[in-house]
Amino acid sequence: MNIDALVPSSIDGLMLGFVYGLAAMGLTLIFGVMRVINLAHGPVIALGMFAVYLIGTQFGVNPYLGLIAVLVLGLVLGIVMYFVAVHRVINAPELTTLLATFSVNLMIIGLGTVVFTTTPRAIDMDLGAFRTGAITILGTKVVAVLIAIAVTVGLYLFLYRTRVGKSIRAVANNRAAAELMGINTTGVLALSFGIGIMLAMTSGGLIATLFSFTILAGGVYELKSFVIVVLGGLGNPTGALVGGIVLGLLEGLTTIFMPVGWVPIIEYGVFVLILLIRPTGLFGAR
């Protein structure tokens, strides 16, 4: 146990929490709008990592500029995924949609392994660091936090201030009534799926500026996303950000008191505990 590490490790965890929250937001938005649990969430996060990496190495584009391309790419990929894998089973029982997204998961992992192998990659990014005493804060982490916040604020404004955003909330609330009001609900579902995938890929892109990764690296974040979504309340994007921060903090603290290997155990302990005590999430209204 190293008590000197308490503050630095908490700050570190807290900052990562924003990025975890962003990933979870993608998962929870899709669930909130269409009651589909996207089991391809992890591989999509990994695709975000590779997208930023490849755009950087192939075209020499700065990773943060690459993220803008990833936003568009994620949106398009998500919409395509919706029509290929989800739309036909959208009204089917939950097991069917789970299987549908799980097959997408297998396809991405399979293809990704062939194309990229499982050799770890890393993006060469150095924005320096701020140091005071025992605390070191990497510039890349600060930027990641700022981007995560910006994307969250953007999502919030979109959902609450624009007509299209409001129709996403309307469809989430009552799909049949939305259709009766003249809202093209299929289009809205596809768009929501696109935004969910976009958020997941963006978080992947940010993670890639912090850690090395393989095509399998998304799995860890997918599991974290599930914990966060349960913390923040299923279908609640703002809850996801708070849940992400809580989880990040918890992770930062865990690593001080026990080996890193314990992190998942603690996380799933929390996961199970919340499911038992407050299945609507700590911040879930319903």
Next chain:
Amino acid sequence: MIAMDVKEIESGYGEVQILWGVSLQLQEGHLTTLVGSNGSGKTTLLRTVMGLIPAWKGTVNFDGQDVTRLSPHTRAQMGLVMIPEGRQLFTDLTVMENLEMGATPGRARAGFQRNVEWIFDLFPRLEERVRQVAGTLSGGEQQMLAIARGLMSNPQILMLDEPSLGLSPLLVLNLFEVIRRLKEQGHTMLLVEQNVQMALAVSDYAYVLSNGRIEIEGEAKRVREMESVRKAYLGL
């Protein structure tokens, strides 16, 4: 002029047929009422006309087009609007957001502000509650909002499925007053109502649906006088 022409509609749920060749016509600017006992298929007919469930046979003509195979949202965009049974509000959205969603059809966008003012004139209660989340409104207020939301779309044809359900007697009177005003403003409406007496009193034309078939049709004041109607639906 005929605003909507429904011909020989057959439909149902799964294997169960509910409607057996229903035909009806809405005259432009007229209030038409659809009477029938519980389970006779009134809601099923409106749902089929709207496209929420497919027509097995028959056609729906509206706005000079056969719309039988179009999606519900396309029909709504064209101006065929249904205020469903049981309100079906966006309970997590505010009153104003519900009205905005009602104004989704492109044809309703330009007149949005004018429509909002008109709605608040019809339902002053809603104006006091614009920022309130719809799910927290009282039952009567929710029903007003459901009607208001439908009106926001500038409907060419408005179909109301039991709008007075669950309202207090006073609110029912208010509702019929609103319906009368809408009629005076020239709206084409199809009304399904439990208050058969009141519905027939304000309507121009009436259809009586029984076991999925149109049993009687005629001018509302004639239908009101019919012996069988008085016995079965007016309790006289």
